[in-house]
Amino acid sequence: MKTKLLLTFVAVAIFTSTFGQFQRYVGPPNGYYHDLNLESINDMQNHFAVAGNIFDQNFSTQLMALHRFDQAGNVVWARTYTTTGAAAIRVFDIVSVNDKIFATGYVEISGPGSRSTFIAEVQASNGSVLNAVFYDIVSPSFNSQGLKIIYSNSDANGDMIGDPGLVVAGVFSNCVPLSASCNTNIGFTLRVDLALNPIWTMELENFNTTSGTLDYDFINGILETPTGFFLTGSVSGALPMGNDQQVVLAHKIDFLGASQWDESYLFGNSQDVSVDAYYNAASNEIFMLTNYSQPHYFGVTIMDDALGTVNPASWYLTDWNDLNMFAFRIMESINDPANLVIAGYDRDQTWTDASNNSVFGQSNVFLYEFNKTTGNQVGPLRQYLIPHTEHGPEEYSFWTNLMPLIYFPDMSINYTNNDGTGTFFYNVGYRTDTSGETRLEFFNVDSNYQNACINIGKPLNLNALQKTQMFTTTGFVPVTTGPVVLNPANMAVSERFCDDTILGSNQQEGYGTAIYPNPAEDYVYVTGYDLTTYVIFDPSGKKIQSGPLPPSGGVDLSELPSGLYFIRISDSTAKTTTHKLIKE
Numbered sequence: 001m002k003t004k005l006l007l008t009f010v011a012v013a014i015f016t017s018t019f020g021q022f023q024r025y026v027g028p029p030n031g032y033y034h035d036l037n038l039e040s041i042n043d044m045q046n047h048f049a050v051a052g053n054i055f056d057q058n059f060s061t062q063l064m065a066l067h068r069f070d071q072a073g074n075v076v077w078a079r080t081y082t083t084t085g086a087a088a089i090r091v092f093d094i095v096s097v098n099d100k101i102f103a104t105g106y107v108e109i110s111g112p113g114s115r116s117t118f119i120a121e122v123q124a125s126n127g128s129v130l131n132a133v134f135y136d137i138v139s140p141s142f143n144s145q146g147l148k149i150i151y152s153n154s155d156a157n158g159d160m161i162g163d164p165g166l167v168v169a170g171v172f173s174n175c176v177p178l179s180a181s182c183n184t185n186i187g188f189t190l191r192v193d194l195a196l197n198p199i200w201t202m203e204l205e206n207f208n209t210t211s212g213t214l215d216y217d218f219i220n221g222i223l224e225t226p227t228g229f230f231l232t233g234s235v236s237g238a239l240p241m242g243n244d245q246q247v248v249l250a251h252k253i254d255f256l257g258a259s260q261w262d263e264s265y266l267f268g269n270s271q272d273v274s275v276d277a278y279y280n281a282a283s284n285e286i287f288m289l290t291n292y293s294q295p296h297y298f299g300v301t302i303m304d305d306a307l308g309t310v311n312p313a314s315w316y317l318t319d320w321n322d323l324n325m326f327a328f329r330i331m332e333s334i335n336d337p338a339n340l341v342i343a344g345y346d347r348d349q350t351w352t353d354a355s356n357n358s359v360f361g362q363s364n365v366f367l368y369e370f371n372k373t374t375g376n377q378v379g380p381l382r383q384y385l386i387p388h389t390e391h392g393p394e395e396y397s398f399w400t401n402l403m404p405l406i407y408f409p410d411m412s413i414n415y416t417n418n419d420g421t422g423t424f425f426y427n428v429g430y431r432t433d434t435s436g437e438t439r440l441e442f443f444n445v446d447s448n449y450q451n452a453c454i455n456i457g458k459p460l461n462l463n464a465l466q467k468t469q470m471f472t473t474t475g476f477v478p479v480t481t482g483p484v485v486l487n488p489a490n491m492a493v494s495e496r497f498c499d500d501t502i503l504g505s506n507q508q509e510g511y512g513t514a515i516y517p518n519p520a521e522d523y524v525y526v527t528g529y530d531l532t533t534y535v536i537f538d539p540s541g542k543k544i545q546s547g548p549l550p551p552s553g554g555v556d557l558s559e560l561p562s563g564l565y566f567i568r569i570s571d572s573t574a575k576t577t578t579h580k581l582i583k584e
Contacts (some may be wrong), residue, residue, distance in 0.1 A: 001512070002038075005049075008489065013466070014126070014308055015414050015431075016050075017019065019364075021379070021424070021443060021444060021445070021446055021450070021451065021452055022072050022233065022443060022452055023073070023442075023443035023444075023451055023452035023453045023498040024073045024075035024441075024442060024443065024495055024496060024497050024499070025431045025433075025440060025442070025495075025496055026067070026075055026078070026440050026442070026463075026493045026494065026495045026496070027437060027438070027439035027440060027493060027494060027495050027496070028078075028131075028280055028491055028492055028494075029410060029434070029492065029494075030056065030057070030437065031055070031056075031438070031548065032054065032055045032056070032057065032059075032165065032391045032429060032438040033052050033053070033054055033065075033439060033440050034052060034053050034054075034055060034090065034394065034438070035051075035053045035090070035092055035396060035437045036050060036052040036054050036279070036409060036411060036428045036429075036430070036440055037050070037051050037052070037092070037093055037094060037197045037410045037411060037428070038049070038050050038400075038410055038411060038412065038413055038427070038428045038442075039051075039094045039095060039096050039101070039190055039410065039413070040096060040413060040415050040426075040571055041096045041101070041124050041126070041286055041289075042069065042096045042097065042098055042099075042192070043096075043124055043125075044099065044108060044419045045070075046069070046071040046139050046415075046419060047068055047069060047070055047071065047124075047444075047529070048069045048070075048071075048415075048578070049066060049067065049068055049069075049124065050066070050067045050428055050440060050442060051064075051065070051066050051067075051091045051093070051094045052091070052440065052448065053065065053090050053091060053518050054080065055268060055391075055394075057391075058384065058392075058578045059394055062088060062090060062135070063080040063081070063082065063089060064080065064081040064082075064089045064091045064103075064105070065078070065080050065081070065380065065491065066078070066079055066081070066091075066101065066103070066122060066127055066198050066439070067079075067330075067468070067493075068092070068124065068127070069117075069186045069359055069442060070266050071360065071417060071421075071444070072558065073444075075198035075493055075495055076419065076487045077126060077490075077493040078127075078489055078490070078493050079488045079489060080126035080488070080489050080491045080569050081120075081129070081486045081487065081489075082426075082487050082489070083107055083108075083484060083485060083487070084484060084487065085317070085381070085487040086106060086109070087108040087109060087110075087111060087206060087296060088108045088112070089105065089106070089107040089108070089118065089484075089533045090105045090108075090145075090146075090568075091104070091105040091307065091488070092104060092145065092146060092147050092170075092214070092407065092409065093105070093107040093146070093147060093148050093149045093409065093410065094149065095149045095150055095151050095196070096124065097166075097167070097346050098119055098149050098193060098549075099123070099124045099125060100122065100123065100124055100172075101121075101122040101124050102119060102120065102121055102122070102149055102151075103118075103119070103120045103122060103150070103272065104117065104119050104120075104146030104147075104149040104151070104168050104170075105117075105118060105145060105146055106118065106120065106144065106145035106146070107134055107253050107485070109134050109257060109482070110140070112544055113174060113176045114135040114140075114143065114145075114176075115139065115143040115144060115145055116135060116136050116140075116143075116144060116240060117134065117136075117144045117145055117146040117155050117170055117172075118132060118134045118135070118146070118484050119133055119135070119146070119149070119166065119168060119191065119192065119196050120122070120132040120484070120486055121196065127488055128488060129486045130198055131195070131302050131485060132196075132225040132482055132483065132484035132485070132486050133192075133196040133482070133484060134167075134202075134483075134484050135190060135479050135480070135481050136479065136480045136481075137172040137188050137190070137203070137402075137464055137477065137479055138172065138203070138477050138478060138479075139478075139480070140480065141174070142144060142172040142184075143169065143173050143174070143175070143176050143440060144170060144172035144173075144188065144192065145171060145172075146169070146170040146172050146190070147170040147171065147218070147220045147221075147406070147407060148169045148170070148219070148220055148222050149166055149167070149168045149171060149218070150165050150166070150167050150169065150222050151164075151165075151166060151167075151410060152165060152166070152191075152224055152229075152255075153165075153257075154162075154224070154255040155165075155255050155447060156176075156191050156193075156199045156200065156255060156256065157256070159197060159257055159415075163193060163318065164193070164194055164200070165189070165191060165192050165193040165199065166191075166192050166193075166194070166196075167189060167191050167192075167219065167222050167224075167229060168190045168192070169187070169188065169189045169190075169219035169220065169222050169231060169233070170188060170219060170220075171185055171186065171187055171217070171218035171219070171222065171406070172185075172186055172188055172203075173185045173186070177395040177524065178395065178406065180214055180215075180216040180236075180246065180405060181214065181458045181558055182215060182568055183215050183217060185215050185216050185217055185218060185268070185408035186204070186205045186217050186218075187204040187205065187217050187218040187231075187235070187249070187252065187292065188202065188203050188204070188219065188477070189202045189204070189219060189221035189229070189231065189257065190202075190479065196481075197481075198479050198481060198489070199479050200256065200257045200475070200476060201257075201476065201479040202253065202257040202474055202475065202476055203471065203475055203476075203477045204217060204235070204251060204472055204473070204474045205217040206233065206235040206236060206237035206264075206470065206471070206472045207233065214236045214244035214245070214270075215236055216231045216234060216235075216236045216246050216406075217233075217234070217235045217236060217249075217472070218234060218249075218406055219231045219232070219233040219249065220232060220233040220234075220275060220406060220407065220408060221274070221276050221277060221408070222276070223276075223277040223279055223286065223461075224279075225252075225279045225526040226257040226281075226287065226304050226305075227254065227255075227260070227301060227305065227306070228252055228253050228254040228255055228260055229252070229253050229255070230250075230277050230279075230286050230288075230305075230310065230477055231251045231252070231253065231415060232247040232248060232250070232273075232274035232275055232276060232277055232289075233274060233583065234246050234247065234248065234249050234272065234273040234274070234405075234406070235247060235249050235264055235272065235470065235472045236403035237470055237523070243270075244312060245266050245270045245272075245470075246270050246271050246272060246343055246394045246405075247264055247265060247266040247267075247272050247468075247470045248264055248265050248266070248267065248272045248274045248288075248290050248467075249260065249264050249271065249273075249274055250263040250264050250265065250274060250288055250301065250303065250308070250376060251263075251264060251472055251474065252305075252308060252473070253375035253474065257474075257476060258474075258504065259330075259473075260308075261307060261564070262471050262472050263301075263303055263308040263309075263310055263469075264469075264470045264471060264472050265467035265468065265469055266468045266470055267292050267294065267316070267465065267466065267468075268293040268294030268295065269293050269294045270293060271405065272290065272291070272292050272293060273290065273291055273295035273405065273406070273408075274288050274289065274290045274291075274301075275289050275290065275291060275327060275328060275387065275411075276288075276289040276290060276327075276328065276329050276330050278332070278340060279305065280372065280564070281312065282502075283372075284304065284305045284306065285302055285303065285304060285305060285311065285354065285450060286302070286303045286304075286305050287300050287301075287302055287330060287340060287372065288300065288301040288302075288303060289327050289328075289329070289330040289342060290316075290327075291326050291327060291408075292316060295316060295317075295318045295323075295463075296323040296324050296325075296329035296340065297316060297318050297319070297323070297325060298316065298317060298325065298326060299314070299315055299316025299317060299463075299465060299484070300314060300315060300316075300330070300342075300375065301314045301368070301465060301467075302314050310465075310467075312464075312584065313373065313374070313375065313583060314375075314465040315375035315462055315463060315464060315465055315493075316463050316465055317368075317461065317462060317463070318460070318461045318463060319458070319460050319461060320379050321347075322349075323347075324346070324347035324348055325344060325345070325346045325347065325366060325581050326343065326344050326345055326347065326398070326408075326425070327342045327343070327344035327414045328343055328344045328408045328409065328411050328412070329342070329343040329344070329410060329411065329413070329425050329439060330342050331343070331412070331413065331414045331425075331544055332414060333369055333378075333414075334414060334423045334425065334447045335369070335378075336378075336448050338371060338372055338373070339369050339370060339371055339372060339378050340370060340372055341367055341368065341369050341370075341414070341523040342368045342370070342371070343365065343366065343367050343368075343410075343411065343412030343425070343427065344365075344366055344413070345362075345364065345366070345398065345472070346363075346366055346480065347362060347363075347398075347399050348360070348362060348382055349361045349364045349383065349385065350458070351385055351454075355517060357468075359385070360387065360388075360389060361385055361386050361387055361388050361431075362388050362389050362399060362405060362459065363388050363390070363398065363429055363430045364383050364384060364385055364386055364388075364412070365383070365384045365386070365412065365427045365429045365441075366381055366382065366383040366384070366458075367384075367412070367425060367427075367445065368381040368382075368460070369380070369449075372517075375386060375462050375571075376430070376462065377447070377459070377460060377462070378555060379455025379457075379574065380449075380458060380459070380573065380574060380575070381457060381458040381460055382445070382449040382455050382456075382457055383455060383456050383457075383458060384429070384443070384451055384453070384454075384455045385453070385454050385455060386429050386431050386441050386444070386453075387432055387457065388430045388431055388432045388438070389430070389432050391432075391436075391437075391438050394398055402412060407485070410494040411428050412425055412426070412427045412428075413426050414426075422447075422516045423442040423447065424445060424446055424447075425444060425445050425449075426442075426443075427442070427443055427444065427445070428440060428441065429441040429443075436461050439496075443498070448574070449567070449574075450576065451499060452497075452537070452577060453498035454528070454576075454577065454578050455576060456575065457573065457574060457575050474481050483555050497539070498528070513527065513531065513577045513579070514526075514527045514528065514579075514580060514583065515527075515530035515567060515579050518580075518581060518582060519579065519582035519583065519584045520557055520569065520582070520583060520584065521557070521583075521584050522556065522557055522558045522569070523554045523555065523556060523558075524554070524555050524557055524581060525553045525554050525555075526549060526553045526554075526555060526567075528569065528570055528571070529580070530571045530572050530573075531549050531553075531569055531570070531571050532548060532549060532570055532571055532572050533546065533547065533548050533549060533569075533570045534546060534547065534549055534555055534567055534568065534569050534570070535567070535568045535570075536555075536565050536566070536567050536568075536581070537565065537566045537567075537568070538563070538564075538565055538566075539563075539564050539565075539566075544560065545559075545560065546567065549569070550561060555567070557583050560583050561583070562583050562584055563580055563582075563583055564580070564581075565580075565581045565582075565583060565584075566578055566580060567579050567581045568578070
């Protein structure tokens, strides 16, 4: 479907925080966002790119979409992209290189059911397309899709000179749509220069299968270390128990694509998948983030970068009272270089809003900080409550199966503003609005994990990792290329501050606060258990007033002009609630 719309912005609440914190959501009319991923733009403006795909209600049509946001969460530009003719195009990941955005995913060059990996070069200042190429891995008879793209300046051809370019990872298959029961699913890694010309292509799979009913080998993540690329994803094959199992991929290749070591393994009950990794230069270790189907939770495997040796301090997390939290990103902590942060989505969280209505969020963003050495939790796991229900069955739906099988987009990043206003975690999520459509939620949190809307804290249980070894094989394969014509069009979007319906206490966690009177004149009184501090914001997100809560619970409002405010209340464990406040 080709769309040409005048770019308009309906600014219901322009959020221009002086301290850099915001939470807002955007969306086009009659649209359902999917596959959202986030990247900072490297042009020194503290701006961000968000990529995703917009479907209609029946998932019968789709548009590739890119957005540029400023550091206050305002849309700078928003564009959709179609290919010439009726071929579909879908974006899965982006990376920023100077003033360019490079995107990857799949394009149906030969029509429905015939997918080719693509890379598109987009001008970051306005969203215009500079170059686009498709890649058929092995041959055009296979269907391929890129799931991850990174920038690298390492030596790609063995001449001891750096080769600036891109590395894409994904899967090629003889089936559309992808299925774990398809008899040919193979992971690939593709290296190209900045003109998008291929340098080398490598395939990855496991041939040791017994039943032939499970073949699900793919690569969904790439981490560059000083000696090569560490690959995450999943492979399948026979294990001692006799059945084919889908297991964690942990594979290292050098900068020329040759295999260095493999530490792939099984832990859960067949659907295990690694999703991201972090390199720690001080210890020369890789911290691999993995989702397990058995505990329905996530964990971290620590490996030596040179040899792949697994550190026995590796761990995973459980909370048997609240299953189905899936991790997507692992990053350095803002607060302490000895810690890392995991971000992801909670599949099924229920809470109570300010009107005592039950609210459900199927993709609530969470952030969890842990000590690198011990795995111990640092502070509460913070979850940011956003009402959402996944819209219908779809090939890359996060929650259709027991857990996601393949695709884990970069939904959170840590970023230091170059204007000195601070370091934040920036996040994208999904919101089902009052029309039932799916919106793009974009927000950041500060070093205390506070956001502009409501959040909750949770404890988790730490466990030692146990695993069964599985090995994979790699080899070089051919690739054929051709041009892709992309047609950009401006997209009309509306922008809104986080919805008032979520501003309430979280009764499910047993933590309740109240304010009265509301509206208030000179004083507003706060009630609740073990409360310590308050912060008052205006509707733009600017902090107006803060301090410790007086013993009486009364907060002096006499110096505030009449109008709408938000008051955030914290207790001694850093749990917070936010209420809408009207000053008369």
